Amino acid sequence: MSSSSPNSKLDRLDKALVATNRWVLIGLVAVMSVLVIVNVISRYVFGHSFPWVEEATRYMMIWAAFLGAGPALRVGGHIAIDTLVQALPRAAARVLRTVIVALIAAILVVLIWLGVEYVEFAWYQESPVLSWSLGKVYLALPVGLTLTLAHLAAIARRWIVEGEYEQADGFDPQAL
Template sequence: MTSQPASPVRTITPGAGAPISAVERWLVSANRSVLVVLLGVMAALVIANVMCRYLVGISFPWVEEVSRYMMVWAAFLGAGPALRVGGHIAIETLPNALPERAARVLRAALVLVMAATLLTTVWIGAEYTQFGWEQETPVLGWSAGTVYLAIPIGAALALVHLAFVARQWIRSGEWERVEGFDPQAL
């Protein structure tokens, strides 16, 4: 049994591959920083709540609700960075089997489908957010719309990330490379 080679990736650092703009660099950095903070705070809250529950017999019900909403936000905000590195599920057998020109046409069509899907998600997510704005969360009494807002914001950010990487991916089938990270690794 032979293993297939991993998808090609691109390094978008100045001087290697496609140049990265200051706006793109800022967006990637800000997006990743927010994800790190969300996941760090969420982990700290859950660990502290578990420790309090078992060490002193006190549990804070708001921690479960807050951590759940933080996970929702992290999932939607993490979709764009995952897209940049080819981290979403993909079947590359057909594009890899096609001649280069046909593979580019197929990748361009796929980018259009992804963009249409993300635009639809922004639109429906905004409607869903508006629908849930008057509803309250069970424990904290927050507007459920603030949780649902992750849908259109995350989809819009993923669309921006797609815009930044689409040209290179269509042209060569290569994704951004993140040093020390392989999204296709098992």
């Protein structure tokens, strides 16, 4: 028998999800930055621009936006109006937060389903410059939203019970 508890396995899986999500985002933003900087330098120094850079970075930005939604959710980085929740008694606030989590989860499930349909619709369409399958670009919707649902599941209990998000080093969404 394994000496580790199911919670520690879930914790390790959650930490791996967060770390992988973070490094993929860092990689995407780094590659986008390098491509844009090199293209700008090339345009102004050598008088030549790479036409594929704009399209590639646009698609990378789409992926980054959807992959970044989950980590932002974990730390309360999305816009929210919490005046009502703060004004309610503790028990009523928990009920309202439960309803909010259920609504967010339901909306994510519907958007994942619609995203899959959109991917299937666009799979054989090609992008104008790179000739990439647009379905692969739009795959960002179901992949990113499924990850967002996983991030929601990871923080839901704590947020419902305590009304608190995870803490991220150097980031306080309330200070923004």
